[in-house]
Amino acid sequence: MKLSGAQILMKTLREEGVDTIFGYPGGAVIDIYDELVKTDIRHVLVRHEQGAVHAADGYARAAGKVGVCLVTSGPGATNTVTGIASAYMDSIPLVVITGQVPRGLIGNDAFQEVDIVGITRPCTKHNYLVESTDSLARVIKEAFYIARSGRPGPVLIDIPKDVANTTVDYKEPGDVKMRSYNPTINPNKRQLQKVVKLVEKARRPVIFAGGGIILSKSSEELTRFARQAQIPVTTSLMGLGAFPGSDPFWLGMIGMHGTYRANMCTSECDLLIAIGVRFDDRVTGKTDAFAAQAEIVHIDIDPTSIRKNIPVTVPVVGDCHAALTTLNGMLDEADLTDIAGKREQWFARIGEWKNLSRLAYVQGETIKPQYVVEKLYELTGGDAIITTEVGQNQMWAAQFYHFNRPNHFITSGGLGVMGFGLPAAIGAQIAQPDRLVVDIAGDGSIQMNIQEMATAVQCRLPVKVVILNNGYLGMVRQWQELFYDKRYACTCMDHAPDFVKLAEAFGAVGLRATTVDEVETVLKKGLSNYKDRPVIMDFVVDKEESVYPMVPAGAPITEMLLV
Amino acid sequence: MAEEKHVLSILVDNKPGVLSRIAGLFSGRGYNIDSLCVAETMEEGVSRITLVTQANLPLVEQIKKQLNKLINVIKVFDMTETEYVQRELAMIKVTAKPENRAEILRIVDIFRCKVVDVGAEHYTIEVTGDEGKLAAIRSLLRPMGIKEIARTGMIALFRDVK
Numbered sequence: 001m002k003l004s005g006a007q008i009l010m011k012t013l014r015e016e017g018v019d020t021i022f023g024y025p026g027g028a029v030i031d032i033y034d035e036l037v038k039t040d041i042r043h044v045l046v047r048h049e050q051g052a053v054h055a056a057d058g059y060a061r062a063a064g065k066v067g068v069c070l071v072t073s074g075p076g077a078t079n080t081v082t083g084i085a086s087a088y089m090d091s092i093p094l095v096v097i098t099g100q101v102p103r104g105l106i107g108n109d110a111f112q113e114v115d116i117v118g119i120t121r122p123c124t125k126h127n128y129l130v131e132s133t134d135s136l137a138r139v140i141k142e143a144f145y146i147a148r149s150g151r152p153g154p155v156l157i158d159i160p161k162d163v164a165n166t167t168v169d170y171k172e173p174g175d176v177k178m179r180s181y182n183p184t185i186n187p188n189k190r191q192l193q194k195v196v197k198l199v200e201k202a203r204r205p206v207i208f209a210g211g212g213i214i215l216s217k218s219s220e221e222l223t224r225f226a227r228q229a230q231i232p233v234t235t236s237l238m239g240l241g242a243f244p245g246s247d248p249f250w251l252g253m254i255g256m257h258g259t260y261r262a263n264m265c266t267s268e269c270d271l272l273i274a275i276g277v278r279f280d281d282r283v284t285g286k287t288d289a290f291a292a293q294a295e296i297v298h299i300d301i302d303p304t305s306i307r308k309n310i311p312v313t314v315p316v317v318g319d320c321h322a323a324l325t326t327l328n329g330m331l332d333e334a335d336l337t338d339i340a341g342k343r344e345q346w347f348a349r350i351g352e353w354k355n356l357s358r359l360a361y362v363q364g365e366t367i368k369p370q371y372v373v374e375k376l377y378e379l380t381g382g383d384a385i386i387t388t389e390v391g392q393n394q395m396w397a398a399q400f401y402h403f404n405r406p407n408h409f410i411t412s413g414g415l416g417v418m419g420f421g422l423p424a425a426i427g428a429q430i431a432q433p434d435r436l437v438v439d440i441a442g443d444g445s446i447q448m449n450i451q452e453m454a455t456a457v458q459c460r461l462p463v464k465v466v467i468l469n470n471g472y473l474g475m476v477r478q479w480q481e482l483f484y485d486k487r488y489a490c491t492c493m494d495h496a497p498d499f500v501k502l503a504e505a506f507g508a509v510g511l512r513a514t515t516v517d518e519v520e521t522v523l524k525k526g527l528s529n530y531k532d533r534p535v536i537m538d539f540v541v542d543k544e545e546s547v548y549p550m551v552p553a554g555a556p557i558t559e560m561l562l563v
Numbered sequence: 564m565a566e567e568k569h570v571l572s573i574l575v576d577n578k579p580g581v582l583s584r585i586a587g588l589f590s591g592r593g594y595n596i597d598s599l600c601v602a603e604t605m606e607e608g609v610s611r612i613t614l615v616t617q618a619n620l621p622l623v624e625q626i627k628k629q630l631n632k633l634i635n636v637i638k639v640f641d642m643t644e645t646e647y648v649q650r651e652l653a654m655i656k657v658t659a660k661p662e663n664r665a666e667i668l669r670i671v672d673i674f675r676c677k678v679v680d681v682g683a684e685h686y687t688i689e690v691t692g693d694e695g696k697l698a699a700i701r702s703l704l705r706p707m708g709i710k711e712i713a714r715t716g717m718i719a720l721f722r723d724v725k
């Protein structure tokens with residue numbers, strides 16, 4: 001069978017189950033686009049390539065599939081870098097296809113040539129420059145396999161224009177076999193038996209779960225494990241939704257803006273079971289003081305995550321799902337008599353911490369941003385898929401919207417990309433057309449990828465954008481307030497557009513609330529109407545509200561500044 | 564914790580860009596490279612990179628794991644963990660004044676090296692050995708005036724067949 005590179009690409013993408021591509025055309029990918037429109041694959045035309053990658057990221061998380069992007073060479077490719085780096089930090093499976101100048105021109109500083117494989121080497125799980133049309137199908141299959149297996153991540157494929165438009169005799173590439181890539185899935189049983197022994201013995205255990213639970217679809221196994229072993233649970237930002245936010249064992253999020261009790265528990269526990277986490281500095285604070293009294297178990301599929309930042313008593317390399325399933329089986333046989341009795345004091349202590357300091361705010365004359373998020377939670381019954389921008393808005397979303405299920409909180413956790421939320425919401429909405437998708441945004445961040453409103457309008461997506469408009473780059477202002485004597489260097493954004501008019505200019509709906517009374521009205525109106533277009537809801541909130549608790553960077557996580 | 568020298572022998576797919584993946588990993592994460600050697604192995608499509616680094620124990624563990632995480636890395640051996648033989652080749656261009664020539668040739672003889680080039684003012688000496696031998700000959704030749712040195716970097720193999 002004679003096929004061109006572009007045709008082989010389409011055929012292989014279909015075989016990999018791709019039904020949606022986020023992209024933006026250009027000279028180096030015209031041949032590919034020419035074939036793409038002949039298939040039944042849906043192409044979402046974004047307005048900036050960064051938007052394509054974040055949208056694919058949101059899509060991947062909401063759909064539980066690999067997200068796919070297609071962009072042109074040079075500037076198209078460089079525009080994807082932030083999105084790729086974010087997906088890499090958050091372990092999101094993506095395949096990013098970039099066009100490249102024809103092979104004969106590579107290295108000649110050709111028009112729109114850039115060494116995107118070189119540029120993205122440190123922020124992709126792997127990347128390829130396709131050397132021949134014959135190898136194209138195999139490369140694509142490998143890329144998908146690498147992106148979704150092991151610790152997932154983005155893979156980039158750079159396809160020279162002449163590889164795409166050359167016709168060859170197509171041969172089936174067969175199954176992917178890679179001698180140099182074999183992630184460990186099944187954990188060592190003996191290590192897990194050690195974990196069970198520690199669980200039996202522990203008086204003050206805590207589970208610290210992360211994004212690995214969500215990626216490996218192990219929320220149910222985690223919940224069962226926690227209940228069976230009678231262990232309270234905290235999660236990282238990336239782990240929100242991995243454990244039900246309404247469960248009595250739930251401690252809230254850990255870390256810099258974690259709850260008082262989650263941070264206290266971690267510091268005073270005698271056993272910390274870390275699952276699917278990588279001990280980010282925003283979680284640990286000062287590492288020497290982190291869980292200093294505890295034996296630490298660390299279960300993760302990526303061996304480099306283990307003992308990178310924190311010393312560990314029992315390392316377990318493997319898939320979280322496999323580990324938890326085995327652990328649950330072992331617990332069925334274990335000696336858990338009077339386990340509840342053993343933990344009684346510990347849970348009493350946690351209750352005291354909870355009463356001592358809860359997440360709170362005082363609603364006065366001006367709208368408090370936390371109030372908006374809390375109302376949003378109430379009105380949506382906690383059922384919406386929430387994406388966020390970055391800054392205070394992100395932290396208030398994490399603290400005041402409670403997540404009971406996985407894949408409902410989509411945020412740029414590791415890289416912290418302002419401008420992530422709107423395109424991610426677009427991707428999530430495309431993956432879940434019947435669900436309510438809300439981007440909780442800041443006035444600064446939303447301007448970073450606001451052009452994607454046009455994409456949402458064109459695709460008739462009912463994405464809701466809730467702007468917590470404080471007129472500041474609020475999170476940076478908060479640091480300046482606390483640690484730089486209130487010198488607000490360049491964080492006041494007093495020249496923002498009128499977001500209502502801006503929404504309307506895009507063909508979307510714009511609503512605004514300036515008083516406390518209006519919050520509920522605007523939310524109700526915005527959430528329950530407009531099924532065929534996006535809505536921006538602009539909430540003019542208290543300008544100088546801060547996120548608490550807060551652990552200053554590098555301090556032990558027990559040193560929390562409270563409200 | 565004390566830093567130690569580790570000789571890592573890394574089998575990799577012989578694909579374009581592999582070396583820059585490894586070099587990039589080291590520079591991006593702030594690990595150091597004392598020396599690095601690359602060449603093909605007996606097996607087609609597989610190359611061996613011998614890399615010498617200084618690191619304390621937890622760090623060298625992390626380095627090995629990070630190397631293994633690279634898709635094109637097949638296997639990483641830490642030679643320092645067991646018995647191994649190491650060799651490096653150096654070419655040393657040393658000033659050879661008439662009054663020093665005999666002394667230089669004596670050193671060459673004792674160290675079992677070779678003079679591979681002779682000029683009006685210099686000898687170029689080829690020496691193969693482990694680090695200690697190379698350091699020793701350098702220090703003996705230094706008083707005569709070393710003009711240039713080119714070194715291959717270390718290569719190593721386990722003593723036992725692995």
Ligand SMILES: Cc1ncc(C[n+]2csc(CCOP(=O)(O)OP(=O)(O)O)c2C)c(N)n1
Pocket residue numbers: 389390391392393394416417418441442443444445446468470472473474475476
């Ligand atoms: C692309 C990018 N640039 C800069 C930053 C640094 N930064 C972190 S939070 C923040 C302020 C965000 O302001 P806004 O979106 O208004 O959110 P707020 O904190 O006010 O809720 C900035 C500038 C970032 N995270 N991402």
Ligand SMILES: [Mg+2]
Pocket residue numbers: 442443444468469470471472473474
């Ligand atoms: Mg703001």
